[in-house]
Amino acid sequence: MMNITLLYPRRDKNTFILLWIMDKEKAISVTIVKATDRDREFFRKVHHESYRESIEAIFGWDEEIQYRFADADFDTRNIHIILWDERPCGVVGWRDNMEETELGPLYLLAQYQGQGIGTKIVQGFIEGASERKALLKLKPLRSNLRARRLYERLGFNVTSGTDQYWFMEHRPISQ
Numbered sequence: 001m002m003n004i005t006l007l008y009p010r011r012d013k014n015t016f017i018l019l020w021i022m023d024k025e026k027a028i029s030v031t032i033v034k035a036t037d038r039d040r041e042f043f044r045k046v047h048h049e050s051y052r053e054s055i056e057a058i059f060g061w062d063e064e065i066q067y068r069f070a071d072a073d074f075d076t077r078n079i080h081i082i083l084w085d086e087r088p089c090g091v092v093g094w095r096d097n098m099e100e101t102e103l104g105p106l107y108l109l110a111q112y113q114g115q116g117i118g119t120k121i122v123q124g125f126i127e128g129a130s131e132r133k134a135l136l137k138l139k140p141l142r143s144n145l146r147a148r149r150l151y152e153r154l155g156f157n158v159t160s161g162t163d164q165y166w167f168m169e170h171r172p173i174s175q
Contacts, residue, residue, distance in 0.1 A: 047073065051107065053143075080092050101134055101135075129172060133172045136171075139165040157170075
């Protein structure tokens with residue numbers, strides 16, 4: 001059984017998010033820190049590893065185009081590096097204002113998937129948006145059914161879509 005403490009993202013885009021996962025063996029820290037330009041290559045790596053299968057299913061894979069898309073995301077999406085016991089294991093980005101937060105990208109290297117890290121990060125964003133009574137939005141690729149199932153399990157609803165994306169929202173509970 002895991003005991004998780006999560007400090008949720010705040011309006012300050014440089015705020016660290018810490019969660020401690022306690023299992024029978026040891027405590028493991030997951031820390032989220034603002035990316036710097038030195039993290040660009042890691043971002044490209046995790047982008048390509050996480051996205052390749054979904055992108056190939058829709059468009060085929062063009063390495064040069066994907067480098068451009070990854071660099072554009074890195075430069076515009078407020079990217080943070082997810083550290084598992086101080087080792088980079090993924091990335092998360094978001095853009096927000098008082099009314100809404102757009103979450104994404106959220107990518108984890110394969111060996112860190114399925115351990116609840118992504119779920120806990122999304123839950124943190126849900127709580128942070130709910131505290132502000134803000135809408136939380138994201139847009140997984142249509143071909144990424146695993147991501148869509150995760151988001152639906154966490155309370156997101158599909159509001160519309162394109163040939164490539166599902167547009168999903170999590171609305172704060174009205175009080």
